[in-house]
Amino acid sequence: xxxxxxxxxxxxxxxxxxxxxxxxxxxxxxxxxxxxxxxxxxxxxxxxxxxxxxxxxxxxxxxxxxxxxxxxxxxxxxxxxxxxxxxxxxxxxxxxxxxxxxxxxxxxxxxxxxxxxxxxxxxxxxxxxxxxxxxxxxxxxxxxxxxxxxxxxxxxxxxxxxxxxxxxxxxxxxxxxxxxxxxxxxxxxxxxxxxxxxxxxxxxxxxxxxxxxxxxxxxxxxxxxxxxxxxxxxxxxxxxxxxxxxxxxxxxxxxxxxxxxxxxxxxxxxxxxxxxxxxxxxxxxxxxxxxxxxxxxxxxxxxxxxxxxxxxxxxxxxxxxxxxxxxxxxxxxxxxxxxxxxxxxxxxxxxxxxxxxxxxxxxxxxxxxxxxxxxxxxxxxxxxxxxxxxxxxxxxxxxxxxxxxxxxxxxxxxxxxxxxxxxxxxx
Amino acid sequence: xxxxxxxxxxxxxxxxxxxxxxxxxxxxxxxxxxxxxxxxxxxxxxxxxxxxxxxxxxxxxxxxxxxxxxxxxxxxxxxxxxxxxxxxxxxxxxxxxxxxxxxxxxxxxxxxxxxxxxxxxxxxxxxxxxxxxxxxxxxxxxxxxxxxxxxxxxxxxxxxxxxxxxxxxxxxxxxxxxxxxxxxxxxxxxxxxxxxxxxxxxxxxxxxxxxxxxxxxxxxxxxxxxxxxxxxxxxxxxxxxxxxxxxxxxxxxxxxxxxxxxxxxxxxxxxxxxxxxxxxxxxxxxxxxxxxxxxxxxxxxxxxxxxxxxxxxx
Ligand code: SF4
Ligand code: SF4
Numbered sequence: 001x002x003x004x005x006x007x008x009x010x011x012x013x014x015x016x017x018x019x020x021x022x023x024x025x026x027x028x029x030x031x032x033x034x035x036x037x038x039x040x041x042x043x044x045x046x047x048x049x050x051x052x053x054x055x056x057x058x059x060x061x062x063x064x065x066x067x068x069x070x071x072x073x074x075x076x077x078x079x080x081x082x083x084x085x086x087x088x089x090x091x092x093x094x095x096x097x098x099x100x101x102x103x104x105x106x107x108x109x110x111x112x113x114x115x116x117x118x119x120x121x122x123x124x125x126x127x128x129x130x131x132x133x134x135x136x137x138x139x140x141x142x143x144x145x146x147x148x149x150x151x152x153x154x155x156x157x158x159x160x161x162x163x164x165x166x167x168x169x170x171x172x173x174x175x176x177x178x179x180x181x182x183x184x185x186x187x188x189x190x191x192x193x194x195x196x197x198x199x200x201x202x203x204x205x206x207x208x209x210x211x212x213x214x215x216x217x218x219x220x221x222x223x224x225x226x227x228x229x230x231x232x233x234x235x236x237x238x239x240x241x242x243x244x245x246x247x248x249x250x251x252x253x254x255x256x257x258x259x260x261x262x263x264x265x266x267x268x269x270x271x272x273x274x275x276x277x278x279x280x281x282x283x284x285x286x287x288x289x290x291x292x293x294x295x296x297x298x299x300x301x302x303x304x305x306x307x308x309x310x311x312x313x314x315x316x317x318x319x320x321x322x323x324x325x326x327x328x329x330x331x332x333x334x335x336x337x338x339x340x341x342x343x344x345x346x347x348x349x350x351x352x353x354x355x356x357x358x359x360x361x362x363x364x365x366x367x368x369x370x371x372x373x374x375x376x377x378x379x380x381x382x383x384x385x386x387x388x389x390x391x392x393x394x395x396x397x398x399x400x401x402x403x404x405x406x407x408x409x410x411x412x413x414x415x416x417x418x419x420x421x422x423x424x425x426x427x
Numbered sequence: 428x429x430x431x432x433x434x435x436x437x438x439x440x441x442x443x444x445x446x447x448x449x450x451x452x453x454x455x456x457x458x459x460x461x462x463x464x465x466x467x468x469x470x471x472x473x474x475x476x477x478x479x480x481x482x483x484x485x486x487x488x489x490x491x492x493x494x495x496x497x498x499x500x501x502x503x504x505x506x507x508x509x510x511x512x513x514x515x516x517x518x519x520x521x522x523x524x525x526x527x528x529x530x531x532x533x534x535x536x537x538x539x540x541x542x543x544x545x546x547x548x549x550x551x552x553x554x555x556x557x558x559x560x561x562x563x564x565x566x567x568x569x570x571x572x573x574x575x576x577x578x579x580x581x582x583x584x585x586x587x588x589x590x591x592x593x594x595x596x597x598x599x600x601x602x603x604x605x606x607x608x609x610x611x612x613x614x615x616x617x618x619x620x621x622x623x624x625x626x627x628x629x630x631x632x633x634x635x636x637x638x639x640x641x642x643x644x645x646x647x648x649x650x651x652x653x654x655x656x657x658x659x660x661x662x663x664x665x666x667x668x669x670x671x672x673x674x675x676x677x678x679x680x681x682x683x684x685x686x687x688x689x690x691x692x693x694x695x696x697x698x699x700x701x702x703x704x705x706x707x708x709x710x711x712x713x714x715x716x717x718x719x720x721x722x723x724x725x726x727x728x729x730x731x732x733x734x735x736x737x738x739x740x741x
Pocket of ligand 2: 356360
């Protein structure tokens with residue numbers, strides 16, 4: 001069978017997808033945990049300043065996913081107004097580690113799989129982080145009968161998903177069994193880049209668990225959930241509708257499967273975190289094993305990265321992904337990668353005259369007209385911005401990536417969307 | 428120490444630039460330019476040099492008097508200088524070239540605020556200006572080899588004497604290789620084809636434009652040839668003579684003046700090809716493709732309105 005890909009637009013990339021040679025464990029001295037690890041409401045703190053906590057203690061509760069202390073330590077402060085990288089604000093709790101007691105693996109959830117899911121605080125990340133529990137509720141409402149496991153990282157050549165499948169296959173196997181059970185579905189499709197074809201573990205999984213594997217060409221943004229559904233199921237998701245409603249399918253990240261696997265093997269709630277650190281060059285990567293809440297600065301220091309030369313930190317992507325405001329930002333549950341951009345390779349986008357080369361039209365995976373969106377947004381002609389379907393833009397950045405005059409098209413699109421939203425709330 | 432840069436996607440860039448695009452366009456014109464120097468010797472070299480230098484000069488001049496940053500390092504002036512030389516006869520006096528490049532930079536770029544905002548291809552506009560102002564200079568040719576049976580271009584022979592004479596004077600091979608009188612860079616279909624394939628392979632031009640243009644030329648001339656009589660010229664003749672290839676790869680593909688949507692490009696190219704043959708066969712002028720493309724670029728804003736159906740919208 002030929003490898004699948006989506007039809008219009010996108011950016012081909014030819015990095016060989018595999019996993020980094022180096023892995024490093026970084027036990028943090030202190031951790032910061034934002035009380036929003038997904039897009040739902042802020043969690044309720046159940047500990048206060050000065051309290052001692054043990055690894056595994058609940059520190060904040062909510063309806064969908066709890067937050068559990070990853071380390072033994074003392075709560076030293078509650079920080080107000082922390083900005084999450086998807087643009088929300090919330091409080092955060094800071095815990096200082098008691099020495100030596102770093103990775104205990106000695107607790108279990110209780111009370112059945114659903115309760116465990118909430119208590120363990122499992123989060124799934126596609127375009128935004130959502131609790132797995134809320135995805136389950138949506139799946140049940142929409143009578144979902146298929147799960148697509150999204151095993152695609154952005155354009156990372158040496159990522160951690162390959163590492164999971166190559167080195168942690170028994171955990172992944174457990175995770176797939178759990179997701180089938182929890183969502184009560186028979187059909188599971190594992191979506192991977194075609195470089196995984198050489199990995200025997202993949203075929204073992206297929207035979208053992210009776211799942212389908214689809215191999216996809218390396219093209220950005222194939223990992224985006226709408227585009228994944230369009231590619232695999234040939235279904236287009238209308239604006240404002242969910243994938244669950246339209247295609248009766250839930251998309252679950254391979255990362256989430258890994259955490260479910262850990263949970264099902266009787267170990268931990270959502271606590272350990274493997275992140276790929278990409279040091280400027282897409283091929284220069286390292287895997288870091290740490291816990292949620294660890295500060296990025298501490299991680300970089302332990303990797304001997306000179307932070308003075310860094311101008312930008314991007315999480316969850318290289319072309320896409322979101323830029324962080326500070327080095328002090330902690331690892332959150334949704335993070336898969338940290339991309340460091342050095343000062344000398346920073347790209348500057350600025351407004352210049354569009355030369356009408358049409359490259360942006362060519363690469364837009366949603367078949368939009370990025371040059372018009374930019375043009376009309378710049379001249380504040382909102383009717384036209386809307387007429388050219390600004391709301392369908394998935395903000396992947398393909399357009400500005402190829403633009404020969406470096407126009408920050410997605411920035412204008414964000415600006416237009418915000419303006420249209422304001423206008424609507426005015427009337 | 429929050430001195431991190433925060434910006435929306437994308438966080439890396441393809442390193443594409445106008446300079447890189449123009450660099451490839453210049454490379455793609457080199458075979459045609461070399462061929463013109465081979466065929467017309469020093470006369471051709473002189474025109475190429477004057478045209479490039481003067482268009483860069485005019486650009487510097489206009490930028491100075493309007494007090495704006497220089498853009499010569501994006502290579503647009505160099506490329507358009509070279510392209511303009513390719514559509515001139517090898518005998519043109521030096522001062523007419525200066526007039527040509529003046530209008531090319533002014534009307535093809537500067538009055539609109541810079542490269543990209545211009546609705547027409549500057550090289551074609553100033554070609555028309557020269558053609559109207561100095562018709563006799565624009566039709567003075569150099570015969571490529573001694574004792575050549577005619578000193579007219581194949582298209583002129585076709586227009587004035589008829590298609591039989593074309594076949595008497597020129598073989599297909601001669602026309603394809605470019606051993607004929609004509610504008611400097613348009614004579615050799617082969618040299619242009621090499622450059623064109625390079626541009627398509629490097630994705631500098633969208634294949635839809637040249638392919639639809641050539642298809643337009645071929646189908647229209649085929650239809651006329653099949654319906655009418657041989658007097659309209661056969662499709663092969665229309666494909667390899669008189670600037671069809673320079674139009675297909677370098678003129679219809681002009682970045683600012685061509686449409687940006689797939690459907691728009693296809694229509695633009697196809698109608699341009701059709702019009703080329705119609706002007707050649709029924710019109711007063713011989714150089715159909717240049718006029719056809721200028722006329723088509725009037726429709727670009729309209730063609731840009733035919734946008735593809737976005738995903739997720741019904
Ligand atoms: S950011 Fe929006 S407009 Fe640009 S390519 Fe992506 S979907 Fe298209
Ligand atoms: S890629 Fe940039 S220059 Fe080209 S048409 Fe799009 S916005 Fe204009």
